[in-house]
Amino acid sequence: MRRLIPLFLIVLTGCFGIPYTDQSPQDPLRFDATEVAQADKLAIFIPGVLSSVNIFDDTDQFADAGFARVFYRYPGLDDLPLDHRLTPESAAARVATFANRYPDKDIALIGYSTGGPVALLAADQIDNPERVRIAAMSTAVEYGGGVPTALRGLQDIARAVIATGTLDQSKIWERFWAGLLYGPAAFDDPAFADRLERDIAEGEKIYVKLDPVLAISHVLALPNWELPDDLDLGDIPVAFFVGLNDRVFSTAQTLEFADQVGDVPVYGYPDQGHLLFFTRPDVYDDILRFAQGRDVIPQ
Incomplete structure (x- = not known):
């Protein structure tokens, strides 16, 4: 593999x-x-x-x-x-x-x-x-x-799709970004809500839109x-x-x-x-x- x-x-x-x-x-x-x-x-x-x-x-x-x-x-x-x-x-x-x-x-x-x-x-x-x-x-x-890292990435993308209920890439990205910041528990933990709102906005400043x-x-x-x-x-x-x-x-x-x-x-x-x-x-x-x-x- x-x-x-x-x-x-x-x-x-x-x-x-x-x-x-x-x-x-x-x-x-x-x-x-x-x-x-x-x-x-x-x-x-x-x-x-x-x-x-x-x-x-x-x-x-x-x-x-x-x-x-x-x-x-x-x-x-x-x-x-x-x-x-x-x-x-x-x-x-x-x-x-x-x-x-x-x-x-x-x-x-x-x-x-x-x-x-x-x-x-x-x-x-x-x-x-x-x-x-x-x-x-x-x-x-x-x-x-290797494979463990790839599988976790796919799993977190799937979690982001389910959590947002959409295939809108911008919304999925916000959820996936949250997982990169704090782990998947941050998706649904109210304690992270304020931090995530701030960090997602700040994150756009360092997110590099990449071509293939x-x-x-x-x-x-x-x-x-x-x-x-x-x-x-x-x-x-x-x-x-x-x-x-x-x-x-x-x-x-x-x-x-x-x-x-x-x-x-x-x-x-x-x-x-x-x-x-x-x-x-x-x-x-x-x-x-x-x-x-x-x-x-x-x-």
Whole structure:
């Protein structure tokens, strides 16, 4: 079953004409060269597929703490041309190459969703690994979550159709969005009513309307992705920050992935879903503490 997904995507790729180059002439990294040169610490932020780097807007505390911020952009978003397809390996190689230009700077790799695996792969390629720390928020897992993730998505779409009693995509989206925010219990829990009304309205500001070419170029490589057998993070500190109601990558999937990576602590946020940066922006305070080597105690 897992192998059928990439075959289906390859067929779609041929239909829509997605380019297969893995190199874009435009650097996917966005940063202020002066800030990077002057700082002794770098925070490299890597979003998830179908996500803009604006999910990291609420990270001024990193700059205040002396980190120069660097953002990795995905094809077709944030002024980057849609002229290549994303792979975790190619993104990681670019991040590591950049980090290795600055061998005397401490490096915090902060990945959201698919950005988590990218950060893990990049860390393995960075010189002087003792200067690296990895924080993965709502991290993706092997095979893009595989069949369990796909089935939960279909289940939540069906729940949204039943709850709204319509096939109107805009209304279905609001219900599905609620599940991404807080889990399916939020659909019918009166305690979430005010929050959902506010968050759904705010969510339109970050929702990216995607065409098929862009979507497939982002996800084509994910169903077959797995941790390399020779991945060796040594003593690099790694931590996962996750919503305990995440419907994209369940807590069980995350714990299994943490064990595969190697004794990774998982900091869980009750009543939160996949879009942790949106519902709990204070997660960035916790990630900053981790990046600084301080204790993390999620509230």
